[in-house]
Amino acid sequence: MTGRRLREAINGMFMQLEKLIKCDTSQAACPGGICPVTVEVMNHVNAVGEFGSSWLSAEVTRIIAMLESHLEAKSKHYSNPALGSVFLINNGRYIEKKAKQYQLDKILGNHWIRQRTAKVRENCEHYRRSSWEEVLGFLKLGMPNVEEAESMKKKLNLFNLRFKEIWMDQSAWFIHDEELKEEIIIPLGKIMSHTYGLFIWGFKSMLGRDADECIKYSVLDIEDLLKNLFSWRDE
Structure with a gap:
């Protein structure tokens, strides 16, 4: 195939990819x-x-940028912002891994690859904030007094409720890349168990034995449950 005909064939392929992206209504x-x-x-x-x-x-950069914009728009269709972030995490990591596998750094440069990696990390942080920031907010300690003891009971009940809801939802989600899944879950588990442990310690200090009836999860329970996030499997 001559250079001119090869370029025409490649141009035709890019036109088909543009059409594929613009007309996409597929579901993961x-x-x-x-x-x-x-x-x-x-x-x-x-x-x-x-x-x-x-x-x-330039053409490869353009078509992948078009794909990424499409994925961003598609992520907004999820009613749960955290699931939208997971969608972007999975697709972003797929693009990043395939770019490395296909050695696209040779035509796009290492900086382009690093930008894809940074975007995945950014979406991981969006996921953490949209999922767990509210839950961690329930675990803030105040001054030890009667009013705070009652407030802590309410906070703990809210924590138990929201933690269970989020965990049950996200157990039906999936992170395709096992290494990335660990990079998300391990730091989250450390933050959650540390913050929860401090809260429970303060709660028990204020209420003594009366605290036990309000405590649904141990610190180990929290750690074990978080390890089972994203446990959905496509059999």
């Missing part, structure tokens, strides 16, 4: 999972990755 196989269009686009990008040129670099 699992809640917040990898969009089929993400897979399709990255597979086609692989096919042209070996033909390095400034023109091709």
Whole structure:
């Protein structure tokens, strides 16, 4: 195939990818999972990755940017912002991993790859804030007095309720990359168990034995439950 005909074929492929992205109404196989269009686009990008040129670099950058904008818009369709973040995490990590696998750094540069990694990290932080910031807010300690003891009872009840709700929801979600799943869960478990442990210690100090009837979870329970987040499996 001549250079002109090759370029025409590649141009045709990019036009088809644009159409695929613009017309996409597909659903991921699992809640917040990898969009089929993400897979399709990255597979086609692989096919042209070996033909390095400034023109091709610009076209690949453009089509992936178009895909990422589409994914951002699609993430807003989730009623739960945390699940929207998980959707972006899964698709962002897929793009990042495939770009490395296909050695797209040769045509797009290392900086482009690092930007994809940073975006995944940013969405991980969005997930943490939208999921757990409210829950952690229930565990703030005040001055030890009768009013605070009653307030802590209410806070603990709210914590128990919201923690269970969020955990049950997110047990049906999935992070496709096991390494990234651990990077999300391990720091979250440390923050949650530390903050919860301090709260329970202060709660018991104020209420003594009366505190036990309000305590639904031990610190170990919290740690074990968080380890089982994103446990959905596509059998």
